[in-house]
Amino acid sequence: MQRQFPRLRVTGPLDCAVAQGARLALALRGWPTGAAGQAQATRLLVESQPDVILTIEDPAAMIELIEDLHPGHPLHPRDPAARARHRELIALVGAARAELGRVTAARNLRDLDIAVFALRETLARLDRGIAGETGAALTNLDLVLAPVLWRAAILDRRFGLHLGDGLAACRTRIAQAYGQPPVRAMLDRAAGRRFLDGLDPRAALFDLAGAAAEWQRAFADLRARVLPFAPPAPPARAGRRG
Incomplete structure (x- = not known):
């Protein structure tokens, strides 16, 4: 079912770090993560009604507006x-x-x-x-x-x-x-x-x-060598023996 207004999407380079953060903020609220166009600048587009579109380019403002538009799914701390x-x-x-x-x-x-x-x-x-x-x-x-x-x-x-x-x-x-x-x-x-x-x-x-x-x-004295790409794998469970 198509969402009612407002409708949100992120435009810009697919692999831009700002775009990835904004798309993740939308994805965690159930929005599709696909890129909408390949514009040079990353923007959050908010369509409040047909042909009425608010454009946000500031990275922090994108996150804040997505937060404000989803009061039922806050991702900022409540404190x-x-x-x-x-x-x-x-x-x-x-x-x-x-x-x-x-x-x-x-x-x-x-x-x-x-x-x-x-x-x-x-x-x-x-x-x-x-x-x-x-x-x-x-x-x-x-x-x-x-x-x-x-x-x-x-x-x-x-x-x-x-x-x-x-x-x-x-x-x-x-x-x-x-x-x-x-x-x-x-x-x-x-x-x-x-x-x-x-x-x-x-x-x-x-x-x-x-x-x-x-x-x-x-950096030889630092313990944590490299950031992980993924969480540690859970320990394998021992299989039952017949």
Whole structure:
């Protein structure tokens, strides 16, 4: 059955991190996650009545409007202090997205060093911010954070950047997010391959032989090596013996 107004959809590049976060916020409320067009800019379109469409481009505003339009399915914490903290962390995720873009765009190892360590510092702040979180309920913060951590994990595996080293709280949150089918479906292997294939071959990432070894030594004392793509598999049950 077709939904009544308002109708919501996200336009823009299929694999844009902002678009992925907004589409996940819609998917958790029962909306389809498919892309609507391939516009250059990511937008949330809200059709309130025929031919009356509100366009939102700010990433945080997209999440807030989706939240406001679904009062029966809130994904912000109900506690005002916790909700305010989540909103601050969502803004910090925006900074991490921009820094991740600088990592992949760097054309020389100097710029890459600066970008990697700026992103690591922001991810560490996020990790400290969510370290006290309890419970497994998925939140808006998780939905915008997951695409960023997922990209960091892919870059770690492909280029040895060590972006996820030591981020124990982030490991827990992305594992919990992967417990949701829409997250697993959107951030899957095919999307990961598209992300890697879309990197500029002139990027400094592809010239890391010496720098990667130096980063390995720099992060050797951190326990949490790499962010997971999926939650740990449950232990196998012993089969009955006949």
